[in-house]
Amino acid sequence: MLQVKNLQKAYRSKQVLHAIDFAIAQGEIVGLIGMSGSGKSTIAKCIMGLDKPSGGDILWNDQSLLKWSARSSWRQDIQIVFQDPRTSLNPRWTVRRSIAEPLRNYGSATEARIVQLLLEVGLDERYLNRYPDELSTGQCQRVCIARALALKPKLLILDEPLSALDVSIQAQMLVLLKQLHLSQQVSYLFISHDIAVVSELCERVLVIEKGTIVEDTTAIRLISEPKHAYTRKLLADTPTFPQFNQ
């Protein structure tokens, strides 16, 4: 489905991504983990066309996303949810309008479809006329997820979607993301610096260090037999894995 091939990105003279290679198959949940500044969001931005790679290619069903002509067909297939739901939502738009907007652009924004999307993320029609500042941060993130799912994407890029939320809300959101993966048959690229959260949700995990993927393995193997020193350091820094904290 998605193939990232030899992806490179430099900002001026600073090389941020070095020859990134990975693929995501239909239905997979892939985690992308690394410390702050390692290049996770840059990969997401390159896939979404929000940033231009300096080299390499990104293929969606064997078509290059970097060629303008292919763009329209994948616009609906790949959606992104960002870290901070409050800055992702227009503060002057009601929940109804935020969710209706992508539907209007690409299909029909019926009230029934908007309510259905709200129900899928654990909200309901009582929220339709509310503004972001009348919602909790977790509820705002649910609205962002509903908006991202509106066009029935095949791949959802979740860029640190839980980082702005309290730990108890994070647990609820993890349950929601697992449910949506099954009910919507959507793949995830789940970006995080939290190895505990990634190992809870993801089947496969990519570890990125300074713009290079140093490990591509299953979540189980990542925890039981981490190969790279950087992965062991990430595990050691996580209280959930005291066995690495020597």
Ligand SMILES: Nc1ncnc2c1ncn2[C@@H]1O[C@H](COP(=O)(O)OP(=O)(O)OP(=O)(O)O)[C@@H](O)[C@H]1O
């Ligand atoms: N627009 C930009 N101009 C210049 N440098 C940038 C730009 N965007 C990102 N960078 C740099 O690229 C590197 C990777 O940034 P990126 O945001 O991809 O990291 P990250 O792993 O997502 O970090 P975090 O977990 O903090 O979000 C960083 O050194 C950052 O300063």
